[in-house]
Amino acid sequence: MKKVLIVAQPEDSCSMELLGVAEVFQPCLIQVAIFGDDLKLSKEKWTPWADRILGFEHPQLQWFDTDFAARVLAPVLLEEMPDLILTSRTNPGLELLPVLSGITGFPAFSDCLRVRFEDGDWIADKAEFEGKVIHSFRLPVGEVPICMSVRPGSFQTPAAIQKKAADYQLMSVPDHCPPRREFLELLDSSAEGVDIRKSKRLVAVGRGIEDQEQLEVAESLAKALNAELASTRPLVDQGWLEKSRQVGTSGVTVNPDLYLTVGVSGSFQHMGGIQGKPFIVAINRDPKAPVFNYANVGMVGDLFELVPLLEQEILKLGE
Amino acid sequence: MKVMVCLKQVPDAGEGEAFLQQVGEEVQVACDDWVLNEWDGFAVEAAVHLIEEHGGESMAVSIGDEAVEGVLRRALAMGVDQAWRLQPDSNSADDSMRLAHSLMGAALTWKPDLIICGAMASDSGNGLVPGILAGKLQWPFVALATGLKWDGKSFLVRHEIHQGMESLEKIGAPLVVSAQSGLNQPRYVSIRGIRRVAKREIPMKNMADLSLSPLQNHVELVDLKRRFPPSGAHAEILQGSPQEQISQVIQRMREQGVFTS
Amino acid sequence: MDFELNKEQKEIQKAARDFARGEFDKELALQLEEQHRYPTEIWKKACKEGFIGMHFPIRFGGSDYGCFENALVVEEFCRQDSGIGAALMTAHFATENVLFFGIDEQKERYLIPVAEGDSLSAGAFTEPEHGSDITCMSTVAELHPKGWMIHGVKTFITNAGMADYYVVLCQTDPNAGHKGQSMFIVDSTCPGIQVSDVGAKMGLHMVTTGEVHFKNVVVPKEALLGKEGRGFYQVLQFFDHSRIEVAAQAVGTAQGAFDRALRYVQGREQFSKKIAQFQVTQHKLAEMATKIELARLITYKAAKLADAGKVDPKITAMAKFSAARAAVEVASESIQLLGGYGYMTEFEVERFYRDARITEIYEGTSEIQKNVIAGSVLKGN
Ligand SMILES: Cc1cc2nc3c(=O)[nH]c(=O)nc-3n(C[C@H](O)[C@H](O)[C@H](O)COP(=O)(O)OP(=O)(O)OC[C@H]3O[C@@H](n4cnc5c(N)ncnc54)[C@H](O)[C@@H]3O)c2cc1C
Numbered sequence: 001m002k003k004v005l006i007v008a009q010p011e012d013s014c015s016m017e018l019l020g021v022a023e024v025f026q027p028c029l030i031q032v033a034i035f036g037d038d039l040k041l042s043k044e045k046w047t048p049w050a051d052r053i054l055g056f057e058h059p060q061l062q063w064f065d066t067d068f069a070a071r072v073l074a075p076v077l078l079e080e081m082p083d084l085i086l087t088s089r090t091n092p093g094l095e096l097l098p099v100l101s102g103i104t105g106f107p108a109f110s111d112c113l114r115v116r117f118e119d120g121d122w123i124a125d126k127a128e129f130e131g132k133v134i135h136s137f138r139l140p141v142g143e144v145p146i147c148m149s150v151r152p153g154s155f156q157t158p159a160a161i162q163k164k165a166a167d168y169q170l171m172s173v174p175d176h177c178p179p180r181r182e183f184l185e186l187l188d189s190s191a192e193g194v195d196i197r198k199s200k201r202l203v204a205v206g207r208g209i210e211d212q213e214q215l216e217v218a219e220s221l222a223k224a225l226n227a228e229l230a231s232t233r234p235l236v237d238q239g240w241l242e243k244s245r246q247v248g249t250s251g252v253t254v255n256p257d258l259y260l261t262v263g264v265s266g267s268f269q270h271m272g273g274i275q276g277k278p279f280i281v282a283i284n285r286d287p288k289a290p291v292f293n294y295a296n297v298g299m300v301g302d303l304f305e306l307v308p309l310l311e312q313e314i315l316k317l318g319e
Numbered sequence: 320m321k322v323m324v325c326l327k328q329v330p331d332a333g334e335g336e337a338f339l340q341q342v343g344e345e346v347q348v349a350c351d352d353w354v355l356n357e358w359d360g361f362a363v364e365a366a367v368h369l370i371e372e373h374g375g376e377s378m379a380v381s382i383g384d385e386a387v388e389g390v391l392r393r394a395l396a397m398g399v400d401q402a403w404r405l406q407p408d409s410n411s412a413d414d415s416m417r418l419a420h421s422l423m424g425a426a427l428t429w430k431p432d433l434i435i436c437g438a439m440a441s442d443s444g445n446g447l448v449p450g451i452l453a454g455k456l457q458w459p460f461v462a463l464a465t466g467l468k469w470d471g472k473s474f475l476v477r478h479e480i481h482q483g484m485e486s487l488e489k490i491g492a493p494l495v496v497s498a499q500s501g502l503n504q505p506r507y508v509s510i511r512g513i514r515r516v517a518k519r520e521i522p523m524k525n526m527a528d529l530s531l532s533p534l535q536n537h538v539e540l541v542d543l544k545r546r547f548p549p550s551g552a553h554a555e556i557l558q559g560s561p562q563e564q565i566s567q568v569i570q571r572m573r574e575q576g577v578f579t580s
Numbered sequence: 581m582d583f584e585l586n587k588e589q590k591e592i593q594k595a596a597r598d599f600a601r602g603e604f605d606k607e608l609a610l611q612l613e614e615q616h617r618y619p620t621e622i623w624k625k626a627c628k629e630g631f632i633g634m635h636f637p638i639r640f641g642g643s644d645y646g647c648f649e650n651a652l653v654v655e656e657f658c659r660q661d662s663g664i665g666a667a668l669m670t671a672h673f674a675t676e677n678v679l680f681f682g683i684d685e686q687k688e689r690y691l692i693p694v695a696e697g698d699s700l701s702a703g704a705f706t707e708p709e710h711g712s713d714i715t716c717m718s719t720v721a722e723l724h725p726k727g728w729m730i731h732g733v734k735t736f737i738t739n740a741g742m743a744d745y746y747v748v749l750c751q752t753d754p755n756a757g758h759k760g761q762s763m764f765i766v767d768s769t770c771p772g773i774q775v776s777d778v779g780a781k782m783g784l785h786m787v788t789t790g791e792v793h794f795k796n797v798v799v800p801k802e803a804l805l806g807k808e809g810r811g812f813y814q815v816l817q818f819f820d821h822s823r824i825e826v827a828a829q830a831v832g833t834a835q836g837a838f839d840r841a842l843r844y845v846q847g848r849e850q851f852s853k854k855i856a857q858f859q860v861t862q863h864k865l866a867e868m869a870t871k872i873e874l875a876r877l878i879t880y881k882a883a884k885l886a887d888a889g890k891v892d893p894k895i896t897a898m899a900k901f902s903a904a905r906a907a908v909e910v911a912s913e914s915i916q917l918l919g920g921y922g923y924m925t926e927f928e929v930e931r932f933y934r935d936a937r938i939t940e941i942y943e944g945t946s947e948i949q950k951n952v953i954a955g956s957v958l959k960g961n
Contacts, residue, residue, distance in 0.1 A: 011481040063486070067459045074454075091479050094438070094497075095462040098415070098447045102454015107416055107540055110445040123543065128443055129332060133339055133346050134548050135443075138541035146540075180459045182489040184475075190483045201577070213607040237501040243483075250463075251483045258577050279575040281568060282554060285847050290548070297571050298554035299564050302847035309565045317569070317578055354594075389587065396591070507602065508595040510630030510653075514643035517588050560850075 002028040002141070005082035007073065007100075008046065009092050010036050010064050012152075018086045019049055020155030021148075024115045025141075031082065032166070035069050037062040043168060050166040057170060060179045063186075066095040068179050074103040076171065083141055089149035091250065101147040108147040109137065113154045124148070130267055131290040152249075153272060190252050193242035194228065201227035201258045204247060205235060206270075208263015208284065208303050212240045217307050218262050224314045230254065232270050247273035263303045266291025283307065320375035320469065320492075322366040323431035324399065325422055325449070327381065328353040328390045329442040345544035348442075355390040358437025361498035364505040365435050365467050367398040373469050376400050380425045382407050382418055388521050395519060396512035397505070403429075406525040413443075414539050419451035424529030426456060432492035433474065438463050438499045446497070453495035461490065463499040583877075589649060596653040599629060600660035606928065609661045613785045613931060618742060619664050626668050627697025631657075633672050634695075636679060640687045641695030646887035647821055651828035651879060658832025659839065662935035667786040669829055670738050674703025674747040677763060677818050681806030690745060690765060702743035704734035704766075704792055705815060711736075712948050714749065714815065715758040719794060721750035727800040728752075730764065733793050738942075740790025741775040744768055748794070749811050761811035764803045772797035783934030820891045823900040823943050827879040830903035830939040834872045834910040837932040841868070841914035844921070855917070864917060868910045875903035894956035900939070901949035907936035 004022040008015040022030050032050040034042045039055045046053050054076065060068050077085060077100065085100065087093045089111045101108035113134070114125040122139040139146055196202060203222040209215055215229075222229045229245060236246040247254050248270040259278040264270060266282070271294050274280075282295035283303050292298045299306055330338050330350035338350040355363075366377045378401040379394035381387040391402040405425060408417040426434060434453075439446030446462070453460030465485060466477030473491045479499060480486050526533065555571075557564040572578060585593065603622050612619055626632055635650045636642025658665030671694065678690045693699040707718050719732025730750055737746070746766045753760030766773070774793040781789055806814045842865065845855040855861050882899040885892050911933035915922035922929050940946045 064480075070454065091463055091481060094446050095450060095460055098450025099454040099460050101416070101447070102419060102451035103457070104454075105416070105537070107414075107538055108447050108451065109540055110415075110447050124540075126444070127548070128545065129339065130441065130444065131548065132332075133545045135545045136543040138543055140538045140540065144538040180490060181461070182473075183486060184489055185487040187477065187485040187487060188483070189485060211605055211607060233500070246483070248483075250479050253482070258572070258575070279572070279577070280554075281572070287556070288547075292554040292556065293548075295554035297568055298556045299568060300556060301561060301564070305848065306561055306565065309561055310568065313565050313569055389591070392587075392591065396595075507599050507629050508591070509628070510592060510595060510634045510643050510645070512630070513588060513591050513595060514630070514638070514645070 002084070003031065003080065003082040004028050004084045004086060005031045005033060005077070005080065006050075007033050007085065007087040007096065008035070008042065009088060009090060009096070010034075010042070010061075011092070012088045012090050014088050014090070014152035016049070016157040017152065017155045018088065018150060019158055021084075021086055021112070021115060021150055023158050024117065025084065028083075030164070031080070033073055033076075035061045035064060047166045047168070048163055051164055053166045053168045055168060055170045056173060058173045063183050064092050065179060065181050065183070066092050066099065067181050068177065070096055070099040070103060071177050072171070072173050074100055077104050077106070077145065082145055085145060085147045087149055089151050093149050097147050097149045104145070104147070106145045106147050107140070108149075109139065110149050112148050112150045115139075127268075130265070132288075151268060153268070190244040190246065193244035196228045196230055196245055196247075197252050197254055199228040199254065200256050201225055202230040202247075202254060202256045202260070203227045204230040204232065204259060204261045204264055205241075206232040206261065206264030207234050209235065212238075214304075215240060217304060221260075221262070221307050221311045221314075224311045225258075225260070227258070227260070230259075232264055232267075249273060261291055261295070262307055264291055265289050266294055320369065320373050320433065321429070321431040322369055322375065322377045322433045322435065323426060323429060324359070324362045324366045324377065324379050324394065325381070325434065325436045325452075326359045326363070326379055326387075326390045326394060327356045327437070327440045328383065328387050329356045329440055330354075332441065339547075341547070344546070346546055348545075353386060353389060355393055356437050356440045356442075358439060358441070358498055358500065359390070360437075360505040361500060361502045362435040362437050363394045363397050363399060364503045365464075365498055367506070368503065369433070369467070369469060370400070371398070378403065378429060378431070380405055380422065382421050383412070391521050392513075392516055392519075393508055395516040396508045398512070402519075402521050404521050404523045405529070406523060408534070411539060414537075415445060415447040415451055416537055416539075417534055418448050419455055420531065420534045421526075421529070422448070422452050423455045424526065424531035425524065426452070428524075428529050432494075434458075434493075434495045435467075436495065436497045438497040449495055449497040456493070456495070458493050458495050459490055460495045460497075461488065462497045464496045465499050465501050467496060467502065585652075589652060592645070592649050593652045593656060595629070596631065596656035597660070599626065599631065600657050600665075604657075604661040604664045606661075609664055610925065613663050616785050618786055618788070619667050622664060623668055623671055624697045627671075627695060630695075632668065632695055632697065633675065633691060636675075636691050636695055640679075641692040646883070647824055648880065648883035648887050651824060651883045654825055654828040655832035655835070655876075658829050659836040662833040662836055662932045663784070663786045665832055666784055666829060666935055666938075669825060670787055671700050673701055673738055673822075674818070675701050676821050677703070677747045677805060677814060678765065680817060681763065681814050685802070686765065686805065693744070699744035700739050700742050702737055702739040702746045703818075704737050704746045704748040706734060706736050708733060708735050708791075712945055715812065717749055717751040717761055719748065719750050720754060721752050721762060721764060724798055726798050727803060728764065728798070730766065730794045730797045730799065733791060735778060735791045736942075737790055737792050738787055740792050741788050746792060747805065749815055752808055752811075756809070758812040759809055762808045763805040763811040763814055764799055765805050766794070766797060766799055766803060770797045770799060782937060783931070784938050816893075817891075819943060820893050820896050821886055823896050823949075824879065824882045824886060826939050826943050827875070827882065827896075827899040827903040830900075830907035830936065831872065831876045831879050833932055833936045833939070834868075834875065834903070834907040837907075837911040837914040837929050837936070838868050838872060840927070840929050840932070841865075841917040844918050844927075861917065864913055868913055871906040871910055875899075875906040879903050894953055894961060897944075897949040897952040900944065901946050901953070904936070904939035904946060907939055908933070911936040
């Protein structure tokens with residue numbers, strides 16, 4: 001039977017989705033490695049889903065020190081030799097996964113979107129060129145353990161699988177493993193400025209806006225719609241908008257009713273910050289922009305033409 | 320302080336996808352215009368800046384054929400002190416483990432205190448090489464740095480963690496860091512810089528030069544084909560003149576209860 | 581013939597493109613244009629990065645590149661913005677005279693500050709009575725106990741009032757016609773210099789154009805640039821180079837207008853079709869692109885010849901004449917493609933058109949270029 005080992009990151013709300021990947025490999029033995037200074041809750045969470053839980057409990061894991069985690073986990077991987085080692089492609093996942101691969105020498109596959117079994121081979125897909133193409137790889141499952149990170153939102157937590165009751169094993173953290181990263185401070189740069197997390201209507205701007213003055217076009221649309229302005233990352237990096245308006249995996253998570261994008265390509269790092277089921281309207285001049293995969297309604301055209309027209313029409317409604 | 324930066328050349332994507340061509344069943348990357356990976360630009364700037372501030376030496380390395388001299392020269396023109404071109408592993412030019420193996424050779428030979436890579440490459444989007452390199456070297460690794468300082472004893476690294484949060488950490492050398500956008504604003508390549516380095520020879524280092532033995536027993540993922548994703552799968556694309564599209568979108572928004580009237 | 585840029589030239593082109601994209605901001609350009617202001621900050625930065633005077637020797641502040649590399653930069657700058665591009669290009673106007681004919685002391689004193697962004701230069705050749713025909717100048721320089729005394733009026737002088745020095749063409753022997761002319765470098769701080777406005781102009785709003793009066797301006801002996809009596813020939817030699825730069829300005833301006841038009845027609849819909857899908861549009865685009873490419877080819881050829889020490893006045897004249905024409909035609913068609921929007925300042929192509937127009941006029945009108953070409957052809961060259 002295949003062995004799948006899930007590396008559950010403490011702050012990862014999508015880690016249960018990794019069970020969806022494991023499901024493709026059923027029947028398989030599911031092991032889950034959990035980390036923290038107190039594992040009670042995550043142990044409870046994973047018990048029904050796993051065959052075995054490996055608990056790494058240590059004060060250094062109070063915040064998720066991926067360097068420490070990788071060093072304590074790697075020897076276990078070398079011993080267990082699971083077929084597949086899974087973790088989410090979150091920011092900490094971007095640290096943890098390749099380091100595990102480097103220490104163990106197991107090959108790594110990053111940012112998996114899909115896995116399927118086809119003509120006797122395991123095939124995995126990932127996106128390249130910011131989603132412009134999909135690239136497939138054959139995974140040498142069974143030949144060597146494979147370290148794989150999975151893009152959050154790409155798999156679903158299985159609705160129901162046979163109830164399991166995991167064995168729990170508290171792993172010893174070796175003494176020869178002194179922490180090498182000293183945590184000083186947690187910074188929340190989106191804490192200052194307008195809070196758009198509760199806004200019901202958002203107009204999101206992206207790099208289709210080419211300089212700061214052009215923001216006005218979107219600002220006045222937002223005003224007409226009685227919406228707040230949201231942004232993709234590049235505009236925030238430029239310093240044109242506050243960090244608190246950045247939606248996405250490294251920004252805030254929003255939960256609006258209406259999300260209207262203007263010159264946004266629709267990268268998953270941006271769209272990943274949208275929760276719930278908002279009505280999404282996209283304006284982009286590239287008919288192939290990935291944003292149209294997320295939107296309900298799309299308009300292909302120049303934002304500088306469409307946005308002012310839309311604003312006028314909305315103002316006519318006299319809302 | 321010695322700082323090594325690892326560079327990759329990527330196709331100049333610009334806007335659109337002209338460089339991606341459908342050939343039969345698959346999509347091929349057809350490109351003769353290579354540029355420095357955007358994230359690597361932040362890495363170069365960080366390296367040059369650290370050395371300007373604290374003294375020492377910086378070096379850029381890139382793995383590949385002569386074409387990669389372009390990005391190395393760019394780094395030199397921006398102020399990096401030295402550059403090495405590393406001969407690619409003959410087995411596979413773009414396997415992350417093999418790339419990291421060559422870089423490890425460079426690191427063990429040149430002995431930097433800090434290695435900076437871009438957070439990922441804009442073509443593959445993998446972000447694997449810096450972490451694998453750190454794992455192989457057994458050095459600590461911090462991804463997605465948005466701040467990087469040296470306090471005389473340790474590095475102070477600010478980097479992105481979960482949910483839009485960042486953490487500030489103190490880490491001793493040697494160390495691998497990957498640069499995220501926002502870390503800095505890379506300087507321009509100046510004409511004087513280009514001139515200064517135009518005649519510089521960029522040495523090529525092979526496995527033997529780096530005292531490396533070939534990677535043993537490494538199993539690679541097998542590269543299959545690329546294809547375009549199904550597009551517009553979800554959205555209803557409005558048709559007609561702009562004015563007609565606008566009326567329709569207002570209609571749809573009204574159906575969704577966005578407007579009360 | 582080699583039609584490829586070498587690696588270094590590609591790097592230079594890319595550096596210029598990155599700089600222009602990063603620094604030339606559309607809103608800023610519109611503002612500077614409207615307020616008739618020089619892009620001082622961008623100019624200083626461009627000097628810091630080594631773009632201005634890159635064809636000077638290293639010891640005089642440059643990077644020892646040629647006319648060709650300089651043309652690549654001018655093209656990229658004007659492509660990104662016709663106005664800012666022209667303003668940066670003219671920052672070192674007439675310095676080639678110092679470069680070609682000056683002695684080391686003069687080069688040190690007059691080239692380095694231009695390359696380093698501490699001073700702007702100007703060339704004072706045209707006079708109210710002598711525009712295209714400069715075989716006899718009314719501005720005279722007479723021997724004076726302290727050196728020379730200059731008297732006369734020069735007009736349509738780019739950078740008038742802003743420049744730190746003027747390269748002035750004077751009659752030193754009134755009886756010897758063009759063989760009695762000499763060149764001088766005159767510091768703008770010399771007593772007796774007065775600058776006046778020549779009125780509003782069609783384009784080139786970011787640079788000043790003025791009339792410079794020299795009222796018994798006394799300059800030292802060392803102000804003489806090159807040889808006494810050789811001024812006319814020096815100017816011609818200078819023009820053989822500077823016209824290549826103007827041709828590059830024209831190519832860049834044409835390309836910039838074309839880029840904008842292309843973007844527009846791909847975005848805008850009429851009769852429920854993208855304008856770019858209409859064959860009329862497509863043919864226009866084809867013609868424009870062809871004109872630009874041809875202009876670029878001959879401009880590069882002229883520059884390559886100049887760098888090889890084989891300046892060909894005929895080819896240079898052809899380059900300037902045809903590139904300037906291409907710029908005006910392409911910019912004009914770009915306006916047409918944008919229709920009503922093309923006529924609006926906001927959409928920039930009207931500015932490109934106005935800025936393109938000067939390339940058919942300054943540094944020898946198109947008619948003068950044709951004279952040069954015809955003269956050469958008739959001589960069997
Ligand atoms: C670790 C990591 C974390 C990240 N976190 C985030 C995050 O939290 N939030 C985030 O947003 N990004 C994030 N990013 C960046 C993300 O990958 C994308 O680069 C970014 O979202 C792209 O922003 P964009 O859509 O504005 O720009 P682009 O991708 O450049 O898209 C611009 C779009 O505008 C269109 N356009 C251009 N001009 C016009 C016009 N005139 N009219 C109409 N359309 C036009 C173009 O067709 C294009 O589709 C992160 C990246 C990394 C690596």
